[in-house]
């Protein structure tokens with residue numbers, strides 16, 4: 001099944017020079033004045049999703065506000081999103097104050113850089129994330145999922161609720177560590193696992209509030225510096241081991257170390273590889289875990305969708321562990337994930353800086369403004385989504401996807417910076433959802449109010465406790481034929 005929003009086309013990764021010039025009749029975008037000193041920074045920090053929703057409802061498609069010193073534009077309409085991410089991407093970089101504060105962690109890593117160094121890294125790394133390369137990671141993923149499900153047995157037998165958010169975080173961390181360098185980062189009895197988990201928690205807080213900056217020796221910053229030093233040492237050791245010819249391993253780190261630029265024949269230095277490893281660990285772990293947690297939560301509220309998912313899984317897999325080859329025959333599982341990513345896209349904001357003045361939707365965008373894209377709002381835009389608040393995987397049939405604006409849905413971004421890990425994430429999440437649905441029915445423990453919260457990613461504000469109910473796969477021939485028709489169509 002080909003879907004426009006999940007394939008990295010050559011056009012999307014091509015860098016073209018797109019001249020931008022302000023339209024003669026550009027207007028000033030509407031928006032709130034906010035606090036005299038801070039602008040809208042306090043409202044944004046207090047509750048980003050409520051702030052964005054309020055702005056979209058009150059002011060429309062392009063909203064002008066201020067965050068501290070920076071004029072800031074919130075762009076909600078898919079045409080504006082396409083303008084920034086794709087058509088005029090040359091005018092929008094990631095030279096952002098927030099990202100500068102993250103330099104000690106990610107250096108020149110792919111997710112926070114722009115310009116020629118970003119492009120060189122992207123070209124070098126792209127092949128390692130190609131679908132054909134990722135297929136080799138299928139078994140590693142299903143083994144980790146199987147171990148997690150085996151670990152759930154006692155909780156199921158004793159009817160003990162499970163905190164699903166933590167389970168998904170552990171799973172995605174284990175898979176990523178194994179895929180990158182064959183180390184189980186979720187193992188907290190392991191020194192690397194421990195250092196990493198602690199640093200990740202601190203980093204989550206720091207990204208949200210990067211004051212005082214890392215070089216001011218507060219207790220939190222000292223712990224972060226210590227965590228950084230120990231993780232740097234571990235990653236450096238892994239790089240050195242992987243550089244030894246006799247130690248050749250078939251993991252992502254080996255692919256990064258082997259990658260050579262087609263023209264220059266140069267590869268990445270140890271420092272550059274270290275920056276990319278940190279970037280991948282951060283970008284590729286919590287995002288997928290949150291997507292899975294939200295999917296399980298939504299399924300527990302929609303028994304008909306859950307049943308249809310189980311029927312597909314039972315019919316296609318007939319009790320077997322799925323492999324990468326099965327994924328194309330599990331379209332409904334994929335649609336459930338895509339609809340989950342519509343309602344709860346893990347990346348809350350995609351920020352950019354306008355290099356030169358421009359205009360979006362007829363509104364003037366001055367040089368150096370911040371431009372924020374928010375999938376959470378655009379994914380609920382009533383002109384593009386009927387009954388936007390309703391969970392309905394049917395929105396993602398191939399016909400309906402083809403008929404929709406490409407940028408009405410962009411959980412993985414778009415244009416040259418399209419998420420490099422999207423196939424990895426979707427493969428992992430589709431396998432996990434299929435294997436969980438095969439063995440268990442999950443029910444939300446009553447009385448919990450699950451609200452979204454933005455802490456770098458959109459995640460549940462509180463624990464998501466669920467009870468597990470074991471199930472045996474059933475054969476269902478009626479579903480079987482419709483599933484295969486869809487897969488073949």
Ligand code: HEM
Nearest residue numbers: 110111283284287288291347411412413417419420421425
């Ligand atoms: C459901 C899971 C995921 C979601 C929703 C997601 C979302 C995104 C988004 C929205 C961007 C674009 C950022 C921008 O334009 O500034 C992005 C970029 C990126 N993602 Fe993901 N991501 C996911 C999983 C992953 C995984 C599993 C990995 C790695 C293993 C990964 C690695 C990256 C990297 C390196 C970039 C930067 C790409 C570039 O600028 O060239 N992501 N992701």
